[in-house]
């Protein structure tokens with residue numbers, strides 16, 4: 001199927017051709033950073049790296065890492081943009097902010113060409129999901145300073161789609177638009193997709209039957225790469241749902257493949273991925289590690305060896321889609337920053353979601369890490385579906401407690417509340433509370 005690929009020459013490149021392209025871009029980026037970014041000039045100087053001596057992709061490993069904390073410190077010391085900036089400010093056309101849970105968000109700048117790179121990599125992802133020029137796309141995002149949303153909108157337009165911006169519309173108005181216009185593609189966070197589905201169900205609407213939707217894509221949260229969450233969205237909307245991983249600081253760096261659910265390809269011509277173990281050595285295919293990206297296209301803030309804090313697993317077999325792009329199994333499997341320790345056991349909120357979502361009677365949930373009688377404890381609060389009979393709630397509670405204990409290896413307290421009692425999320429969900437960090441010793 002020729003039209004499966006937007007850019008077959010890149011998506012099916014031989015390894016030798018891709019390596020040549022990556023090396024040429026890497027050398028350009030390192031030289032540019034050393035020449036024009038005061039931040040990188042200091043960093044590369046301190047590490048005694050001479051850009052002209054980068055001759056192979058393996059030489060990349062001699063470069064120092066870049067962390068988000070460093071970038072934040074840099075912007076705090078040199079407000080408001082920091083001195084990572086490697087182009088004159090007059091050449092910058094866009095600023096976006098990272099979504100920060102603590103402290104000031106990072107401001108990220110792009111030239112016109114950088115911006116094109118960001119949304120074009122996103123467009124290639126949308127094309128891989130099957131989005132075409134003939135589609136009408138609803139981008140149900142807030143149009144705040146977050147890059148994922150603007151780039152999703154521009155990406156759909158880049159493919160020639162008819163794009164319907166609904167940033168300022170209420171959920172009610174968005175539902176009305178889905179029933180009124182021939183909208184075939186919806187992009188939003190997975191939490192918002194579930195919220196929209198719930199709102200439709202309350203009004204007695206069947207989105208699978210009453211809309212023309214055929215594809216949804218989800219970003220901002222890992223939800224769509226969790227099989228049970230994806231299945232829930234697909235059933236509610238009558239679509240195929242896809243996960244789109246992205247990072248403000250790097251790119252819309254990949255896409256979940258339609259040939260194998262959960263397998264995520266990387267746009268290797270835009271970003272060079274390394275997957276590193278705890279000693280910062282490259283992992284073997286089939287193994288997990290931290291994803292480290294080097295941007296191969298961005299000139300305003302050209303990040304080198306950026307530690308994403310995301311855990312991925314390098315795929316160990318070729319994807320049946322015919323692409324040669326590097327792939328990860330299951331998308332982003334965990335965020336190191338979300339890791340919690342409970343009675344010596346490591347727990348990731350994503351794992352809890354994997355265990356909760358297969359229970360169809362759960363509409364919403366909240367995870368509380370707390371201390372009870374001096375001991376760590378996890379409390380899961382459930383918001384049951386209004387359709388669940390009162391007498392069935394105890395059965396649901398017991399089933400969840402059993403699945404969580406088996407899946408996590410520790411006991412979890414489960415509480416079932418009243419339907420609709422927990423907060424719903426129209427952007428990124430904040431389902432996790434850690435009360436332990438609020439308790440001083």
Ligand SMILES: [Zn+2]
Nearest residue numbers: 257259319321
């Ligand atoms: Zn594939």
